[in-house]
Amino acid sequence: MKRRDFLASAVALAACSPVPPGVARNISRYGLAQHARRSGRHFGAAVKSRLLREDAAFRAAVARECDMVVQEYELKRGTTEPKPGKYDFSGADQIVDFAQEHGMLARGHALVWYAANPPWLEPALDAANEKTRQQLMTSYIDVAMRRYAGRIGEWDVVNEAVEPNEGRADGMRMGSMWMKALGEHYIDIAFHKARDTDEKATLFLTDFGLEHDSPRCERRRTALLKLLDRLMGRGVPIDAVGIQGHLKPYKERFNERQLADFLRMLSGYGLKLSITEFDVADRGGPPSPDKRDREVASVAKAFLDVALDNPAMGSILCWGLSDRYSWLSNFPEYKWPGGQLSRGLPLDAKMDRKPLWDAIAAAFDSAPAMRSASA
Numbered sequence: 001m002k003r004r005d006f007l008a009s010a011v012a013l014a015a016c017s018p019v020p021p022g023v024a025r026n027i028s029r030y031g032l033a034q035h036a037r038r039s040g041r042h043f044g045a046a047v048k049s050r051l052l053r054e055d056a057a058f059r060a061a062v063a064r065e066c067d068m069v070v071q072e073y074e075l076k077r078g079t080t081e082p083k084p085g086k087y088d089f090s091g092a093d094q095i096v097d098f099a100q101e102h103g104m105l106a107r108g109h110a111l112v113w114y115a116a117n118p119p120w121l122e123p124a125l126d127a128a129n130e131k132t133r134q135q136l137m138t139s140y141i142d143v144a145m146r147r148y149a150g151r152i153g154e155w156d157v158v159n160e161a162v163e164p165n166e167g168r169a170d171g172m173r174m175g176s177m178w179m180k181a182l183g184e185h186y187i188d189i190a191f192h193k194a195r196d197t198d199e200k201a202t203l204f205l206t207d208f209g210l211e212h213d214s215p216r217c218e219r220r221r222t223a224l225l226k227l228l229d230r231l232m233g234r235g236v237p238i239d240a241v242g243i244q245g246h247l248k249p250y251k252e253r254f255n256e257r258q259l260a261d262f263l264r265m266l267s268g269y270g271l272k273l274s275i276t277e278f279d280v281a282d283r284g285g286p287p288s289p290d291k292r293d294r295e296v297a298s299v300a301k302a303f304l305d306v307a308l309d310n311p312a313m314g315s316i317l318c319w320g321l322s323d324r325y326s327w328l329s330n331f332p333e334y335k336w337p338g339g340q341l342s343r344g345l346p347l348d349a350k351m352d353r354k355p356l357w358d359a360i361a362a363a364f365d366s367a368p369a370m371r372s373a374s375a
């Protein structure tokens with residue numbers, strides 16, 4: 001083929017292919033969502049409404065990279081229900097409006113969680129009878145899901161239900177106010193209520209500490225699988241499991257085969273999967289940011305390759321998008337001394353793409369197609 005013909009066919013190919021392979025990261029106008037779309041998936045990030053309002057560069061970056069967003073904190077009950085029955089959804093509304101204006105999907109995080117609740121809730125639960133205790137939980141599912149029906153398509157219904165370190169033989173998180181008030185059946189009640197409230201929504205059980213090859217994660221995986229056995233046995237309407245995906249490669253490694261086996265067990269229940277809070281804690285890595293970026297990217301690629309190899313794996317969402325605003329920079333276990341920013345997200349503090357961006361794009365590019373919704 002003559003060079004001119006070759007170039008013409010390459011241009012024609014690029015025009016019909018969503019993303020030309022190998023485009024340089026910072027000049028490509030293709031965001032991670034376009035890379036995800038190749039195999040029928042989505043890419044998203046957790047956002048805060050204030051950042052969308054006040055930081056034009058961040059807002060533009062979210063619009064460029066994502067086709068899904070989730071609230072980093074603005075749908076948690078501590079924010080939305082400061083007084084019993086008095087709601088403030090202003091932050092979540094702005095995020096969902098942003099998603100709609102940009103043709104993006106929105107997730108809802110999180111309806112029932114042991115943390116980030118308003119201070120009045122636990123005393124109210126302690127003082128209530130059984131029926132009122134259930135209502136104290138289901139009232140929020142009702143109000144939040146109705147408000148966003150048709151606009152939020154998937155919900156983290158119950159977040160972080162297991163914690164074997166707390167000492168219960170079944171590995172359930174016994175410090176959770178919901179567990180104390182209602183026993184494990186709080187999960188059944190929450191999912192049934194969610195299904196009744198919005199029958200079209202995809203309902204997620206989400207948890208962390210499932211990713212690494214460590215005794216801690218092994219106990220957590222076992223507890224989650226046993227919980228799912230019981231829940232599925234009781235016909236609880238769970239559609240999907242969200243693996244949070246907070247990697248910490250300088251503290252715990254992960255094992256590709258072990259992770260693949262675990263994901264296969266989850267999808268074996270007929271459940272969909274997502275990585276809902278992906279990031280990589282770089283604390284403890286080499287002092288050179290360039291070297292650390294390369295190592296972080298390589299861990300991320302290995303992890304995402306395993307995750308995306310499972311045909312039930314749908315969306316990948318990062319917990320934030322830019323290092324300018326990562327929770328990792330403030331969290332005691334992960335933050336660097338001296339105010340240095342953590343580098344665990346695909347964009348750096350200047351909103352430029354990093355090797356981690358390349359890793360996510362490349363993992364999407366090589367991912368096999370996902371299982372269709374009806375399969």
Ligand code: 9MR
Nearest residue numbers: 072073076109116159208244277319327
């Ligand atoms: O990143 C979130 C931080 O901004 C909030 O202050 C905190 C409490 O609402 O929650 C953080 O997000 C957590 C998520 O909701 C659940 N998984 C762990 C996340 C990081 O702590």
